Amino acid sequence: MREHGVENQHIAFFEQARSSERYEVGEDFEYGPGYASCIRDYFQAELGVGRPNNQLLDVLAEKKSLPRDRIVPVMASSCSIGEYLHDCVAPEDIMPLSTDLDIIVCRTSDEATRFRQDAPILLPLDATQSVIAALNEGQTLRTDRKHGKHQREFLRSSIAKIAGMDAKALSLHLGGDEVIKALFRGLTSNGNATMFVPLPNYFDAISFARQYHVNIVSDNPARKASVDAWAERIGQTQPGVVYLSNPNNPLGYHLDLSQLREIMAATPVTTRVVVDEVNLSRQDRNQLFSTPWRQLRKDFPEHHLIVIDSFSKSHNLVTSRVGMAYTSHPDDAELLRVQEPPRFSSQAPYEVGRTLLVDPVERSTVAAMESFYRELERIAQTARGALRVFPSQSNFCTIFFNDEKMSNRFLEYVKGIDPRTIPARCIAGVPKIGAGEITVSDLTANGTLKDEALSRKGILNLPKSAVRLSTLSHRSVLGALERALRD
Secondary structure, eight states: OOHHHHHHHHHHHHHHHHHHHHTTTTOOGGGOOGGGGTTTTTTOGGGTOOSSHHHHHEEEEEOOOOOOOGGGEEETTTTTTSTTTTTSSGGGGEEEEEEEEEEOSSSSSSHHHHHHHHHSSSOHHHHHHHHHHHHTTTTTOOOTTTTTHHHHHHHHHHHHHHTOGGGGGGESSSHHHHHHHHHHHHHHTOOOOEOOOSSSSSSHHHHHHHHTOOEEEEEOOOOOOHHHHHHHHHHHHHHSSSEEEOOOOOTOOOOHHHHHHHHHHHSSSEEEEEEEEOSSSSSOOOSSSSSHHHHHHHHHHTEEEEEEEESSHHHHHHHGEEEEEESSSSHHHHHHHHSSOOOTTTHHHHHHHHHHHHHHEEEEEEEHHHHHHHHHHHHHHHHHTEEEEEOBSSSEEEESSSSHOOOHHHHHHHHSOOOHHHHHHHHSSGGBBBBBBOGGGBBBHHHHHHHHTTTTSTTTTTOEEEEEEESSSHHHHHHHHHHHHHH
């Protein structure tokens, strides 16, 4: 009885914390948590609005008479402590804003745009909301910075204890994307790096690689994609990094332990093998504290294995901005740890702590995924061959239209959905449609992808008639799909 009562208490906490966010933008609970709480205060490039944290910029410009297009908000002390964003700006340009945030006022809007490429894409929602509320009400913002390091170490020890791992192997970052950026930033600080990535794959990982001038090698277009072909390609190219999203984003296939072992066996000992497990797996609900990481580090004790995870997808804590990397080699732990943010939001330890105790949101998210797939399968069966759904084990899946005109019609209908519903709108962004398949002509003489290929708009190595869907989308997305097939 006691355990049941405690679980109900936690369920009430999560419903209270999340429900208002989701109702506010018209989300249907049956179709999952989504990213409703990001919509006003977060980076909104997928909606075509300026970046980042738009409402915060509006308020800062109005209340502090600052030039909106030159403001960049960052985590407090992140530009002056340690390696994280170190030397990006002059110290005199840093303005303490609150306990959790600083702002940088750049000299030009172009300089601000460039700096935002290094700064985190998203900031913790509670940090931005507290500043917005205080400025609107004319309150004085507190800048108490005494407990940032203690708070970060408390987070690390709590996660490591639950995971049953050495805290020294764990690095913490402001979301999974920041782990990828930290890795590329560290590897390229002393020279060039090359990454192997089987395509199609996570669009932003490729974008970050280009941002830090990492050369990209992929599948041999002359061979059918397979783990054997990837292993052969890795052996031929000897890359510094192998990147695998698992489950794959956008297709949703899942590499099992034997397939990961085959890739590790073909990889040079000095190569960093990065397994990005941020996306949900239908096969493994308890996605945190990676099973592959535990086993592979035993099987390959000399290799460099890095597994990326976060609380965003499975635990609906995207607004807390806590991502992590499990490392098997002390050099990698050191490379990433020096680029950790100096602090996390004031609420992050509390939210993560409650999540680690019991998390009903994970169950509701899985239920939402399965509901989405049942409805999508029903639509596909009535489509009479007009589209094909790639079998997915993740919170992402890809649909292939037989007719590119029908694909375009679907995307036009999606654009008509209420723009406040970010899960609905985000699939219509340029990165979520196919950019066309890679051919031999897209490779340089040494096998890396040419800039012209990497510059294509969309997901590389997917047909232009393909569209990636999120299973946590608003039901209106599936309504738009039915309408496109019917018209």
